[in-house]
Amino acid sequence: MTPREREMQRVGFIGVGAMGGPIAARMVERGIPVLAYDRNSEALAEAGRRGCAVASSSREIVDECEIVIACLPTVDICRTVALGPDGVVDGRKVKIYVETSTIGGPAAVEIAEGLAARGIMLIDAPVVGAIMALEAGTLGVLASGPRDAFERVEPMLATFAGRLFHLGDQAGMGQVGKVMSNAVSYACLLSTCEAVAMGMKAGIDMGTTLDIINQGSGANFFSQRVAPNYMLKGRLGGTGTMEIGAKDVKLFIEEAQRLGAGTPVADAISAIQQTVIASGPAGRDTMTYIHYFTDLAGLPRTESKA
CATH class of the missing domain: 1.10.1040.10 (N-(1-d-carboxylethyl)-l-norvaline Dehydrogenase; domain 2)
Known part of the structure; x- marks a missing residue:
């Protein structure tokens, strides 16, 4: 794979803490180049040690990657990262945003609508099974969102998912399952x-x-x-x-x-x-x-x- 091809396939990852870090590392192990960012410098350094490229901000990620995955701890942080100043909504390159956090249906709909106004598709894709399931290869991913966007990110999700569910086109259905x-x-x-x-x-x-x-x-x-x-x-x-x-x-x-x-x-x-x-x-x-x-x-x- 040429450097240009790796750059085109590179996936952004925002939030590489207790769950996001191992997921990003698994993607790297399975051959997916990952550009990572976390406000926690220790978590970000660990992601770098496990093979991720390290970004200086979440804005850098959404300006550089067409597909961006997030794994964040609270609803408010998810809203800010997606829709706040210098958020995903302002990214120059991002086209598909995969939200693996647990945020509830209404917040997922709010984020989907905010991103759609800028031509960005949301895949609502929380995970079930915790770190032990990831390690065992049995992690579940409960995805909802536009079918074409899901099919594009499916190979990336499959690198860390033991089972993938697509629960329809409606944002928030993944959250219901989670x-x-x-x-x-x-x-x-x-x-x-x-x-x-x-x-x-x-x-x-x-x-x-x-x-x-x-x-x-x-x-x-x-x-x-x-x-x-x-x-x-x-x-x-x-x-x-x-x-x-x-x-x-x-x-x-x-x-x-x-x-x-x-x-x-x-x-x-x-x-x-x-x-x-x-x-x-x-x-x-x-x-x-x-x-x-x-x-x-x-x-x-x-x-x-x-």
């Missing part, structure tokens, strides 16, 4: 932690409580894949902050309200999340939810070995 999946994920996480704490209170060790759950019909992704590799080993970091999870469940509730669907279970999950977050400190990893339930049971906290 918040639906996340609501179930957090129900499994909290119910598993609650059951583990109860079993430990009765005198069963943590590993055996997980084995029992996984032997029965209550087995779930968290109990089978996450808890044994993180919580059980004392690794209480690296899975994302509580605040991001609380945002995701809130987006599910808002989407359900918009559609006229009930959310009694998600309401209960959200209430627990808000209670734990309010107890501080901010920025704790999702794995530390186990502390909330062991505290309720009057048990010593699991110590972090990471």
Whole structure:
């Protein structure tokens, strides 16, 4: 491949943090040249070490790449990056913008409409399965947006997706699928932690409580894949902050309200999340939810070995 051909195929990537960084690195491993940017200099340096070219700003990316992927932590940041000053909307070269962040349906529609006014197509494509699924090759991508734009980016998405869904042309449908999946994920996480704490209170060790759950019909992704590799080993970091999870469940509730669907279970999950977050400190990893339930049971906290 000539330098010119590599430049034409190069994909921009904005947000190379906990999830975006490994995705961008996987694309590079699979032969896709990536130009990356992140406001966090450490995350950006790590992306450079893993083979990405490094940009000085997100504006540089949208001026240099026709296809740009974003993986960002909050709805407000996503709006600013897409539609704010020097955002994607002002890019000289970008034609297709792939939003892998969890932002909810209304925000996806807002971004799609804002970009469409400048001739830029949005592919709303949040991912499901987290970092462990990416590593295992089972990550899901829930895409929606114009079919021709999807077909153009499909080979890039396939470098890191175990399964690709195209949920239609309407922006926001990918977000519906993502918040639906996340609501179930957090129900499994909290119910598993609650059951583990109860079993430990009765005198069963943590590993055996997980084995029992996984032997029965209550087995779930968290109990089978996450808890044994993180919580059980004392690794209480690296899975994302509580605040991001609380945002995701809130987006599910808002989407359900918009559609006229009930959310009694998600309401209960959200209430627990808000209670734990309010107890501080901010920025704790999702794995530390186990502390909330062991505290309720009057048990010593699991110590972090990471």
